[in-house]
Amino acid sequence: MSDIQSIKRAFDILKAVSSAGDGDGVSLSELAARARLPKSTVSRMLSTLAGVGAIERVTPREGFRLGSELIAMMSHVPYPRSLCAIARPYLQALSSATGETLTLCVPDGDTAHYIDQINSPHALQVHDWRGQHLPLHAASDGKLYLAGRSDEQIERYVGQTLRRYTANTLVSPSRLKREVKAIRRLGYAWTNGEYDQDIVGVAAPIRGEGGEVVGSVCLFGPAFRWPEEREAGHLIGPAKATADKISARLGFLQPSLSRPPKTR
Numbered sequence: 001m002s003d004i005q006s007i008k009r010a011f012d013i014l015k016a017v018s019s020a021g022d023g024d025g026v027s028l029s030e031l032a033a034r035a036r037l038p039k040s041t042v043s044r045m046l047s048t049l050a051g052v053g054a055i056e057r058v059t060p061r062e063g064f065r066l067g068s069e070l071i072a073m074m075s076h077v078p079y080p081r082s083l084c085a086i087a088r089p090y091l092q093a094l095s096s097a098t099g100e101t102l103t104l105c106v107p108d109g110d111t112a113h114y115i116d117q118i119n120s121p122h123a124l125q126v127h128d129w130r131g132q133h134l135p136l137h138a139a140s141d142g143k144l145y146l147a148g149r150s151d152e153q154i155e156r157y158v159g160q161t162l163r164r165y166t167a168n169t170l171v172s173p174s175r176l177k178r179e180v181k182a183i184r185r186l187g188y189a190w191t192n193g194e195y196d197q198d199i200v201g202v203a204a205p206i207r208g209e210g211g212e213v214v215g216s217v218c219l220f221g222p223a224f225r226w227p228e229e230r231e232a233g234h235l236i237g238p239a240k241a242t243a244d245k246i247s248a249r250l251g252f253l254q255p256s257l258s259r260p261p262k263t264r
Contacts, residue, residue, distance in 0.1 A: 006045075009037060013045055017055060017064055018089050025063025083215055084116045087206070087246045091118050091217065094242040098219060098235060103129050105141040105203070106215045110157060112141040120221065127196070137162050137176055138169050140191035140203035141216045146176075147183040148205070148213035154180060166197040188240055190229045191220070200226040202236050204243035209251035217243045 016034035017026055028046070032039040046064060049055040053069025087104050095102055095118045104116035111133035119128075136142030136157060146154055158173035170176045183189045189203045201220025208214040219239045226232070 009035070009041065010045055010049060012037065013042060013049065014054065014066070014070075017066055018085075025058030025065040027063050031064065083206075083250075086249050087215075087217075088116065090242050090246050090249075091116065094217070094219065094238055095120065097238055100219050100221050100235070102217060102219045102239075103141075104215060105218060107145040107213070108133060110136055112136060112139050112145060112216075114141075134195055135163065137171070138165050138195040140189040140194075140201055140220075141218050143170075143176075143179060143183055143191075144189040144203045144205055144216050145213060147180045147189070165195050166193050168193045168197065170194060188236055190232075190236075192229070193223055198223050202229075202232065202239050204236075204240040205247075206243050206250070207247040207252040211252060214250070215246075217246070 012035040013031060016031050026034070028039060028043060031046070032042045035042060046055055050057065050064075050067065053067045055064050055070075056067040057063070058065055083106065084104060091102055091104060099120055101120040102118055103114050105112050105114050107113070112135075113133050114129040114131065117128055117130050134142055136146050146157060149157075154177065158176055162171040162173075162176070163169070164171045170179060187204070191199070191201050191203070193199060199220055200223045201218055203216045203218040205213045206215040206217065217239055219235055220226075227235075229236075
């Protein structure tokens with residue numbers, strides 16, 4: 001096998017691992033099928049990739065996932081590009097499981113900055129939010145970031161004039177502070193037409209190694225099709241679980257990745 005062919009096959013295997021989006025890893029048989037390579041070839045290359053830390057074995061399933069050395073290399077890539085690379089397979093898995101549109105978002109000052117989006121297969125598509133910045137009080141992601149701030153920082157934010165975008169936008173400081181307290185208790189933020197009156201969704205926090213909120217996963221859809229919050233456990237739970245898995249890959253240790261979603 002030539003060096004160029006070996007490099008290409010190694011890259012194919014890495015892509016196959018990263019596309020799995022499974023915290024338990026992907027099996028040898030699945031990898032061989034995804035990479036369209038013989039199992040014997042994949043097995044040999046996995047040994048080499050594991051030896052340099054690009055791949056790591058996950059038990060008890062005996063699967064494989066991206067290794068710590070590769071994640072460390074990605075940490076030197078300018079943020080948030082590195083977060084996109086780490087999060088995308090998990091986002092793809094969530095999109096496939098729910099059939100809904102979702103975004104990846106990061107805090108940027110007093111705004112929520114949308115850096116990636118995966119669209120649902122539904123014929124009616126929502127707006128592409130990539131590259132946009134939304135005010136904290138008018139988006140589920142933004143309210144989530146407010147909940148991660150100190151009380152003093154929240155007072156500073158609500159002390160300014162809060163712009164109203166729809167009839168549902170939280171522009172009352174007291175109402176917004178009550179919402180923040182609820183988000184801290186529940187571990188997610190719900191939006192109901194607060195920036196765009198036709199969009200309903202849920203955002204869950206992605207935490208860095210120290211527990212700080214460094215981003216969020218937002219699952220959303222058109223208001224006419226989405227359930228009310230009290231009936232949306234089948235969407236809230238997977239959104240939180242996906243954010244937890246991404247957090248774990250960033251080094252944050254979760255007490256549990258399977259907590260059932262609470263409702264108000």
